[in-house]
Amino acid sequence: MGDFNEVLTPGNVEEGFINVVNEIPCGSNHKIEWDRKKKLFKLDRDEPIVFAKPTNYGFIPQTLDEDGDELDVLLLTDKPLSTGVYLEAKIIGVMKFVDDGEVDDKIVAVPADDRNNGNSINSLEDVPSQLIKQIEFHFNHYKDMKKPGTTKVESWGDIDEAKSVVKDAISRWNNR
Numbered sequence: 001m002g003d004f005n006e007v008l009t010p011g012n013v014e015e016g017f018i019n020v021v022n023e024i025p026c027g028s029n030h031k032i033e034w035d036r037k038k039k040l041f042k043l044d045r046d047e048p049i050v051f052a053k054p055t056n057y058g059f060i061p062q063t064l065d066e067d068g069d070e071l072d073v074l075l076l077t078d079k080p081l082s083t084g085v086y087l088e089a090k091i092i093g094v095m096k097f098v099d100d101g102e103v104d105d106k107i108v109a110v111p112a113d114d115r116n117n118g119n120s121i122n123s124l125e126d127v128p129s130q131l132i133k134q135i136e137f138h139f140n141h142y143k144d145m146k147k148p149g150t151t152k153v154e155s156w157g158d159i160d161e162a163k164s165v166v167k168d169a170i171s172r173w174n175n176r
Helices: 129-141 159-174
Strands: 017-024 030-035 040-046 056-059 072-075 086-099 106-111 151-157
Touching (some): 017 106, 086 129, 106 159, 129 151
Parallel strands (some): 072 106
Antiparallel strands (some): 017 086, 056 072, 086 151
C-alpha cells in the first residue's frame, strides 16, 4: 500500500469536491486509523458495539486538523465502504466538534457521483433529520463508557464553512 498523502491531493475544494480515504465502514465498531508514519491502517481499538459508526469515516489527504491528524470526513452512503477505498466526494457541510478539549471538526460529504440517490444530496438540509440526530448522538456519547462528557457536537455548518475548515487544514499541512 502506498501513502495516500503522497498520491492524492485534497481535491478541488473551491468547487466543493474533496478526495476522501475511508478508514471505518458505516456500522463498524472497530476504530481503524491511518498510521501516517507506517503508511498502513491500524486497528486502534475495538469499541462497544453500541457505539458503531453511523456513517463511513475517513480523512482528506494532505490536511491536518487542529488535533494533529488528517481532517476527518463523515461520508454518507447507503452501504458501508471498505477500509482503504478512496473516492471523490462532494462537501455538504461540517460538524463542529470538540474531543477532550481539542477541536476535531468533521467534514460531511457524499460521493461526487451518487447515482443511487440521483445526486440529490447537496447540503445538510437534504440529509434526513433522523440521521443528523443519530450522528450527533453518536459523537456526543461514544466515549461515555471510558471518558464521559469529553465529546461535544457544538454546531453544524454549511458548505462555505466546511470549505473554510478544509482550506485551514490544507494550510496547516503545507506549513508543518
